[in-house]
Amino acid sequence: MAEDNVIYVGDKKPMNYVLATITQFNEEDSDEVILKARGGAISTAVDAAEITRNRFLTEVDIQDITTKTEELEDEEGGTSNVSAIEITLGMSE
């Protein structure tokens, strides 16, 4: 799920990603964690970021949010567009 300080948010419950984020900050000693999600998981990523900073790591803040459109290839070789979000969490100055 985590690659360096990137956490890919999928279709699990938000708390799974809250835990992964806390682990990344505390045990991996990252000072920045990026939550990445696509499509319907975008809402879960926002939930995870909000829960993390409001209830668990109050010294962490949302430092940047960017969105983009990614092109995915389906099995038949066709392509479809999907929205994606990147939420950067970091220690507030």
Next chain:
Amino acid sequence: MAEDNVIYVGDKKPMNYVLATITQFNEEDSDEVILKARGGAISTAVDAAEITRNRFLTEVDIQDITTKTEELEDEEGGTSNVSAIEITLGMSE
């Protein structure tokens, strides 16, 4: 759905909100439109913003994205938290 230049994104399809955004820019002559959404509709708001700027109003850009946690009262008087997003679309300089 629109109040001044604010569009509340709910559980309709993204294209409904893309149309509302285009109308707000073109017919209401707004130079800034804010998409607001909560919970699961957050993904729809991101879709609407991305579709609008990539396929319809290419001169419009995402100028700001903020998230927050809102407290909602349920029927029994209890409260629950929900994540919310605000996406500001504006004419790119």
